[in-house]
Amino acid sequence: LAVPMDATTSGTPTIQYHNIPDQPITAIIASPLPTFQRQQRHCFGDSTPGEFPLSANPSIVLHVLTTCNLDPQDLAKLEASATMLFLFDLTCLLQATCSFFRQPANFAPDLDLSLSELAALDMCQKRAIFKPMTTEQRQDLKRRCGGSWKLVLRYLMAGEACCRREKSQAIAGPGHSIAVTSKGIVYSFGSNSSGQLGHGTTEEESRPRPIRTLQGIRIIQATAGAGRTMLVSDSGKVYAFGKDSFGEAEYGVQGSKTVTSPQLVESLKNIFVVQAAIGNFFTAVLSREGRVYTFSWGSDGKLGHHTDQSDVEPRPLLGALEDIPVVQIAAGYCYLLCLACQPSGMSVYSVGCGLGGKLGHGSRTDEKYPRLIEQFGLLNLQPMVVAAGAWHAAVVGRDGRVCTWGWGRYGCLGHGNDECESAPKVVEALNNVKAVHVATGDYTTFVVSNDGDVYSFGCGESASLGHNAVGNDEQGNRHANVLSPELVTSLKQINERVVQISLTNSIYWNAHTFALTESGKLYAFGAGDKGQLGIELVANQTERGNPERVEIDLG
Secondary structure, three states: OOOOOOOOOOOOOOOOOOOOOOOOHHHHHOOOOOOOOOOOOEOOOOOOOOOOOHHHOHHHHHHHHHHOOOOHHHHHHHHHOOEEEEEEOOOEEEEEEHHHHHOEOOOOOOOOOEHHHHHHHHHHOOOOOOOOOOHHHHHHHHHHHOOOHHHHHHHHHHHHHHHOOOOOEEEEOOOEEEEEOOOOOEEEEEOOOOOOOOOOOOOOEEEEEEOHHHOOOOEEEEEEEOOEEEEEEOOOOEEEEEEOOOOOOOOOOOOOOEEEEEEEOHHHOOOOEEEEEEOEOOEEEEEOOOOEEEEOOOOOOOOOOOOOOOOOOOEEOOOOOOOOOEEEEEEOEOEEEEEEEEOOEEEEEEEEOOHHHOOOOOOOOOEEEEEEOOHHHHOOOOEEEEEEOOOEEEEEEOOOOEEEEEOOHHHOOOOOOOOOEEEEEEOHHHOOOOEEEEEEOOOEEEEEEOOOOEEEEEOOHHHOOOOOOOOOOOHHHHOOOEEEEEEOHHHHOOOOOEEEEEEOOOOOOOOEEEEEEOOOEEEEEEEOOOOOOOOOOOOOOOEEEEEEEEEEEOO
């Protein structure tokens, strides 16, 4: 049953946030319970209530709703369904009418909230970024999300799903790498000419090394650019090190000062940040409330504000997204993608340089303000994850479809050719794959399926696609470009379920790739000339064609 999502009954077509089959809530909670006897009892209507009527035990029902971690759409269905089977006290199944879940529950802190709204609020309060919010801040977030705690919960869960927030993650930066454990400990390795490893020196590191000065600070998200690194803590603080510039660092024109240890970004101290993204000529951050701020690259109005390139003050991204919460940002070469969460569903906005059609609007014109990519509506696709490569972009939909667009050089769009696409186009070769994650780099794309299989396509330079058969040292094979998605069999052979791929997103550095498994193991392949793979290379070797385990446990 699909119901409209508004301030009272949240719902779009069910969005799956958990690793469980996409099925109706009735199918999930009405699973066979062989050790218990099923009984049907009623709490409303003409029938005589059973000995444990739901209406007499709302606190227990609330506890079950909260601990079952139902997603917001299923909570909405409890209010909207005519009848609903519900697991109660783990001993029987009860039949309840929608009025029980829709009427005020008379519980603190708000006596007028229904049980499903209270359950959503309780689950929001478990989130690290929600806990420290004041009552006023929470109400403001509720208003921005559409007036329902179920909508707020959907917003928080969407951000967690697409950004691995508060989970382990690996970042394959330009020449250097960052790894964050599930406990928020940060390791860095690779090139360090600008102090971008954060160890207080400018010496390269070929093995993962923890950043000691961050002891006691839990990091929940990391991003890396050419010569610089940014980290976001669970308290919303941002730390930066490397080239001392929030603008372009590729050419060495800016960032002449180096910062070799993590430094708090003072200009962001009044903004609770949950994600940072480093693009070319600009940096963007996302606040807890879903507001986007950018640094630099505003002198000609490309980002909707006017500053000079040395300006380190965050400027709000003006235009269509001022009152729409954003759950994820992705930065590429002179452009920014924003995944927005609205009561009507998820959507993608783009802003910046339109060269190559990478903004997705069917043209190659620039956009000074965020503009909705309308093609997803025509494709009937609900975007769940966005990725911005240097010159191309990709999205994974709720139904597992993958769309790509932009400059198709080397086959990085996966459509079997190297042509440009100025609007999102479904990758037909992946029709039989249900994707859950996508990563893009410099003319390279990786897709992770729901069963952990990995597909890659695009530029094969530096052996970063992973298509190198075991024992095959033929350079021509490992460096071949791939025009359509191919299964990365070398990752299949590690017998681990892959949950995240990260690859270098810079047109000036040889690329390397990380594959993170569900158990927290990290595998690396591609260019390793600066130690960025975190593994030892033999004499005269500059890259690895096959995934090799990095000796670090991120679980």
